[in-house]
Amino acid sequence: MANILVIDDEPGIRTVLRDIFEDESYRVYDAGDGIQGLEMLASEIIHLVVLDVWLPNIGGIDVLKKIKEEYPEIEVIIISGHANIDLAVKAVKFGAFDFLEKPLSLDKILTLARNAIAMNALKTENKQLKSTVLAEEKMIGESEPIKLIKKTINQSAGSEAKILITGDNGTGKELVARDIHRKSQRSTRAFIEVNCAAIPDTLIESELFGHEKGAFTGALSKRKGKFESADGGTLFLDEVADMSLSAQAKVLRVIQEMRFERVGSEETQKVDVRIIAATNKDIKQEIADGNFREDLYFRLNVVPIHVPTMSERKEDIPLLIEHFIEEMHKSENISASGFSPAALDAIIEYRWPGNVRELKNFVERVTIMSEEDVISVETALKFLGSNDVKPEKISNPLIDKFSKMKLTEARDEFERMLLLHKLEENEYNITRAAQSLGIYPSNLHGKIKKFDIEIKK
Ligand SMILES: Nc1ncnc2c1ncn2[C@@H]1O[C@H](COP(=O)(O)OP(=O)(O)OP(=O)(O)O)[C@@H](O)[C@H]1O
Ligand SMILES: [Mg+2]
Secondary structure, three states: OOEEEEEOOOHHHHHHHHHHHHHOOOEEEEEOOHHHHHHHHHHOOOOEEEEEOOOOOOOHHHHHHHHHHHOOOOEEEEEEOHHHHHHHHHHHHOOOOEEEEOOOOHHHHHHHHHHHHHHHHHHHHHHHHHHHHHOOOOOOOOOHHHHHHHHHHHHHOOOOOOEEEEEOOOOOHHHHHHHHHHOOOOOOOOEEEEEHHHOOHHHHHHHHHOEOOOOOOOOOOOEOOHHHHOOOOEEEEEOHHHOOHHHHHHHHHHHHHOEEEOEOOOOEEEOOOEEEEEEOOOHHHHHHOOOOOHHHHHHHOOEEEEEOOHHHHHHHHHHHHHHHHHHHHHHOOOOOOEEOHHHHHHHHHOOOOOHHHHHHHHHHHHHHHOOOOEEOHHHHHHHOOOOOOOHHHOOOHHHHHHOOOOHHHHHHHHHHHHHHHHHHHOOOOHHHHHHHHOOOHHHHHHHHHHOOOOOOO
């Protein structure tokens, strides 16, 4: 199945071409001039354009240039009268697939169309492959929950099962969704994302299903929706719990029947789309509050994947840091190779309310701003959640030990620990221990007595 747009000012040619293409079960659109044709391209999914080189308003060559500029993977077959054959030759130089002379040979046009459509499919696939390779993001982590997520992805990616991804802000839900698409049979087709929270309630249906010209105030021209764009591929409904109840009802129907109508149209569109949804809300609570349809929840939640917060998988933090630093080295001229053990402790201790995204931003910021090879705890603390960090949250074993004591008590306890340590280090030689503490031996004797330190010989 492919969609062909015929742009020709002669109604007779449009009718003939429509008939022969429809006989071959192509879906055919037509336009009487270039302006209409370009509008059509914006509102429909088109795989091939058959374009008359001699047109009123904008000429065929200009239409061709516009098509190649905006939709480089769409192929264009030029048709021309004998008188305009030089224009047709020029068109091929500008990227047309081929040209045909009138009167049209129906056999030839069908063969050409078939080849051009195959070429379009190849180009689209190639483009999609390139973008997936470029965008390939590794999912880092060896913690149990991440291992389980990777396993679930591998088990379910190849199926058509709908997947509901839940988890806090910045935990990596979108990364999971893209990974599923990449590992699915649909990987060479489109991955289309809709952020349901970012679209006003009044526009969400038109965004998802498209609309007809004049379907509502502001609908100045026809537009295709995300479901159509995702045909053959994956549709990622991000922040799905933020969708209005009326949009939820429509999405439920599409999921059940894989068919829908554009806003303001009676015509039913069929699509083949795999759906992955995500939310950072507590969806059971949203159902209880009447904000989310339970039946839609059951439909979406065939394979549930929950991505835990950063603080539930602290053992992944060092791996993630290493990965983000490596990524930074690829794109920036940074000197940092890592964090000091004390800095790492402070980072692991921090509660990461913005999860992996916050950790990534943090690593990027520190490595750009600091010139240290090994980033110190002081530098790390300066950048850690600069707008969020609660000092008592940064635990330090030393502080933990003293934090419940009064100052004099803490000071004495600290002095006693230090003296003991220095004495042991110097094998209980008073003179050397005093020297390394910077006090007189007599003074040290006094303190040993005061703190009742046992002198081992
Ligand atoms: N396990 C991981 N390994 C490597 N990078 C990760 C990992 N998890 C998340 N990231 C990175 O952290 C950032 C945030 O991830 P993502 O956008 O997938 O989160 P999200 O859960 O969709 O967030 P939100 O709820 O805000 O939409 C991205 O840059 C992503 O590449
Ligand atoms: Mg997201």
